[in-house]
Amino acid sequence: MRKESYSLPSAQPLTEAYIHREDERVAALYGYHAGAEEDWERRLKHLDQSGSKRADAHELARVLRAYNEAAHAAPEVFASISAIANGAPVVIGGQQAGLWTGPLLVIHKAVSIIGAAKSATEQLGQEVVPVFWIAGEDHDWDEANHAYVVTAEQELRKLSVARPEGGRTSVSRTAINEEKWSQLLEELEQALPSSEFKPVMLDELRQMSQRAKSLSDLFAMILSHLFGKYGLVLLDADDADMRRLEAPMFKEIIERNDELEKAYLSSAGQVKELGYALQADVAPGSANLFIFNEANGQERTLLHKKEGVFQDRKGQLSLTLAELLTIAEEQPEQLSNNVLTRPLMQDYLFPVLATVLGHGEIAYWALTAGAFRTLGMEMPIIVPRMSYSLIEGTVAKHMDKYELSFDDVMSRFEERKGQWLKEQDGLSIEEQFTDARQTFEELYKPLLALATGVQPSLAKLGDTNLQKIVEQINYMSSKTVDAFNKQFEASTRQLDRIHLSVKPLGKPQERVLNMTAYWNRYSLGWLDKLLDAPYSRTGGHEIVYL
Structure with a gap:
């Protein structure tokens, strides 16, 4: 095994x-x-x-x-x-x-x-x-x-x-x-x-x-x-x-x-x-015992000490030492321990x-x-106690396919997933859009300077116009990347299945599943x-x- x-x-x-x-x-x-x-x-x-x-x-x-x-x-x-x-x-x-x-x-x-x-x-x-x-x-x-x-x-x-x-x-x-x-x-x-x-x-x-x-x-x-x-x-x-x-x-x-x-x-x-x-409350005056309060639907109630009596936080239940000892002797099922x-x-x-x-x-x-x-x-x-992670056969096969170690899944899954998708991009989509954006900005800046020389008040309008065009280039880049990634939906599902199995809700498997x-x-x-x-x-x- x-x-x-x-x-x-x-x-x-x-x-x-x-x-x-x-x-x-x-x-x-x-x-x-x-x-x-x-x-x-x-x-x-x-x-x-x-x-x-x-x-x-x-x-x-x-x-x-x-x-x-x-x-x-x-x-x-x-x-x-x-x-x-x-x-x-x-x-x-x-x-x-x-x-x-x-x-x-x-x-x-x-x-x-x-x-x-x-x-x-x-x-x-x-x-x-x-x-x-x-x-x-x-x-x-x-x-x-x-x-x-x-x-x-x-x-x-x-x-x-x-x-x-x-x-x-x-x-x-x-x-x-x-x-x-x-x-x-x-x-x-x-x-x-x-x-x-x-x-x-x-x-x-x-x-x-x-x-x-x-x-x-x-x-x-x-x-x-x-x-x-x-x-x-x-x-x-x-x-x-x-x-x-x-x-x-x-x-x-x-x-x-x-x-x-x-x-x-x-x-x-x-x-x-x-x-x-x-890692636990240690409060002065705590009896570190619960009592099941019959008057309140057997509610499990923490006991505190005040002026020689045992009572709940609101003071609605009050017991002397002798009364609590009688309960311990005759009705111990009404008492309960706390973590201490x-x-x-x-x-x-x-x-x-x-x-x-x-x-x-x-x-x-x-x-x-x-x-x-x-x-x-x-x-x-x-x-x-020991802890374990159970890796099913299909999940193990997919981890091998995408060259993911257990530590990759636990520590850097999104990074490794994104890296894998980028490696599939033979068109270099993000790089081409980045180059186009930089080229546009270089071509636009002399025009912006020309407009500002004609009328200084056009500077703000020109800058706003530049940002809007850049935003549209970024928007088109994002849409193109999404469209490209859709070709790998099956792979994305397999990657996400690995993460769901090993680290659901971003926690170790043992704390969730x-x-x-x-x-x-x-x-x-x-x-x-x-x-x-x-x-x-x-x-x-x-x-x-x-």
Whole structure:
């Protein structure tokens, strides 16, 4: 299989400093390093010594079994859950649920989790279980509700579902009815080109949709279908049974909230002192917890502290410490973590050997270092997720035809496209019009001087007249070039198809395109190629040719 690596630019200097060890001061923010083999041994030893501080492994396994049964998991998943019950460490990572799994980066996260768990298993000589944390508690509907697909007409189309009426509750608590699922599948069927695998794929998605009550449900079923044979265990952060397991940690986060606040602020100050920008809000007075407000349609509401009480930003909801602790004990499903407390909860539930994170996530995890220490915990090993670009056979053929490298498409596509079209211009159209314009200006200027000598006031009129004639020459040049380029419309379409496939909307493929386009064309063979691609514990970008 043809494979290439590529250095994808990152917008996160702190993450780059961590991955490449470019700034030795950054090591204190994270502790372990994914590229150091001895750190994996050291972290495993720590997990063996700290089991009493975590949730009961058998109770956790019970909850995981129930959830994965509902997602129609494969036998390999239940074997993984049994290993967790017996104390096996995990590699974990997660993402918000998205329509048909959302952008490809979600698939890449799952592939990276599986790759990291496999790599750790080989090194440590004991089973390490891959776990995918579905952030179903998140309430950003506009981020979760859509998928981009390339149509048969080679156009990018956004398919989406509007939020049902009601409060801005979590994605997992937002119900999608059967009519909406059918409408979405009809739109997907119309958008995707015909293929031998299309009917089977649509039938499988239809069966899953009939069982799904929310985007999170469908998301879990699809991930289970795609990755079940690799033993990938799923959980939904908004699962009520999981919440009950989390109750003791919620109570500790609430009781020690002021200490945690100081820890987050201290870590934020440390990050800024090192010269890096903060990638998450660290605000004084924030409890770093959400509550589902029953009085407002279960709206997920961020809690703040003021004068000894926990309240929403508007002060309409107000809870004493004792009242919030009672909720944590009796109704933990009404509480929800934010980005800064979620890492703590994850480490309480699981023996986390390592966590797989995207570049933005790695940057904001630096803010949690002090919080881990405050609760007598250690941040796990941070593993940058792998990223990939899938290059279809037709696209690869066209790239070869136009002598375009992957870097050409990512960095200078319009320049290379324009250059190719100019190279086809044997008539030198632009040059001939440029020569004609210059010749005209040289002939006209003596006439303009003559007119000005006869009557000085004619200078302005003459100059205006010159500009109008030059504009008309330029207009004719543009029209002639357009007419010439029309002869190459087929080539232009091929060039544009390359760009649409590799860098849609001017972004890396993984941030836009949905996986259904590849499932439709290759069944699940494309996924096997991703899992067979080179894997690195310190991340990287691989170009995978299909």
